[in-house]
Amino acid sequence: xxxxxxxxxxxxxxxxxxxxxxxxxxxxxxxxxxxxxxxxxxxxxxxxxxxxxxxxxxxxxxxxxxxxxxxxxxxxxxxxxxxxxxxxxxxxxxxxxxxxxxxxxxxxxxxxxxxxxxxxxxxxxxxxxxxxxxxxxxxxxxxxxxxxxxxxxxxxxxxxxxxxxxxxxxxxxxxxxxxxxxxxxxxxxxxxxxxxxxxxxxxxxxxxxxxxxxxxxxxxxxxxxxxxxxxxxxxxxxxxxxxxxxxxxxxxxxxxxxxxxxxxxxxxxxxxxxxxxxxxxxxxxxxxxxxxxxxxxxxxxx
Numbered sequence: 001x002x003x004x005x006x007x008x009x010x011x012x013x014x015x016x017x018x019x020x021x022x023x024x025x026x027x028x029x030x031x032x033x034x035x036x037x038x039x040x041x042x043x044x045x046x047x048x049x050x051x052x053x054x055x056x057x058x059x060x061x062x063x064x065x066x067x068x069x070x071x072x073x074x075x076x077x078x079x080x081x082x083x084x085x086x087x088x089x090x091x092x093x094x095x096x097x098x099x100x101x102x103x104x105x106x107x108x109x110x111x112x113x114x115x116x117x118x119x120x121x122x123x124x125x126x127x128x129x130x131x132x133x134x135x136x137x138x139x140x141x142x143x144x145x146x147x148x149x150x151x152x153x154x155x156x157x158x159x160x161x162x163x164x165x166x167x168x169x170x171x172x173x174x175x176x177x178x179x180x181x182x183x184x185x186x187x188x189x190x191x192x193x194x195x196x197x198x199x200x201x202x203x204x205x206x207x208x209x210x211x212x213x214x215x216x217x218x219x220x221x222x223x224x225x226x227x228x229x230x231x232x233x234x235x236x237x238x239x240x241x242x243x244x245x246x247x248x249x250x251x252x253x254x255x256x257x258x259x260x261x262x263x264x265x266x267x268x269x270x271x272x273x274x275x276x277x278x279x280x281x282x283x284x285x286x287x288x289x290x291x292x293x294x295x296x297x298x299x300x301x302x
Contacts, residue, residue, distance in 0.1 A: 051098035114256040155257035158250035180276035
């Protein structure tokens with residue numbers, strides 16, 4: 001897969017998550033057209049792919065009940081890949097240009113998110129001891145209260161939260177500097193409640209016996225940077241204990257926060273700025289009610 005590797009090197013400044021998505025999607029497409037047409041050579045696949053193969057690939061994803069938003073992300077990855085191939089003079093046009101995106105409106109409206117009442121229930125559960133591992137409760141509870149509270153009031157992406165460094169927090173001015181998609185830097189406000197949760201967590205963090213990733217804000221009990229699987233597992237565990245019968249995961253907390261901001265009167269432009277969206281159309285996914293521009297509102301946790 002020399003061409004794919006060259007493509008990934010060309011876009012090496014992209015985030016690791018983006019590069020992984022590119023690689024996974026292209027390999028998945030290679031496998032699909034290989035099974036459909038018997039093509040095994042990388043150059044053969046690139047030279048012979050038309051809008052028809054792309055469309056068949058999309059239909060196969062639809063048949064597997066894949067979320068339309070995820071399908072469109074794969075289309076975007078393939079468009080970037082074939083555009084690279086075109087610039088390398090391997091093809092004369094991009095076959096993805098002729099394929100329409102899958103409609104997402106209905107699916108986006110059905111996405112699960114937490115109500116303000118569920119915010120409070122979830123936070124109460126995280127702060128309540130449960131199970132046998134009481135020796136580590138103080139650390140994990142304080143950490144998860146801060147992490148979930150931060151996401152529910154700022155709408156940060158989980159990747160942005162887990163990448164936060166200690167020096168990105170400005171407690172005096174109640175602001176966080178966030179490095180988002182496309183390596184764009186933005187400043188996000190935090191509430192007094194979140195500042196308190198952060199102070200409580202940092203006290204417990206300082207008491208860890210071993211800290212491997214010293215500059216990273218959110219750590220595991222082993223002193224290492226947390227990953228998405230850790231947080232996803234914890235969120236689902238807390239929701240189960242809280243009796244929240246929804247499919248809540250990492251991104252649901254961001255969705256919940258941005259929805260709460262919108263429903264409480266924050267303008268689309270302000271929600272867009274806090275969320276780090278490049279387009280208002282992306283922000284519109286979180287608008288579950290019709291609102292007019294009012295003052296900023298960050299959700300309450302208690």
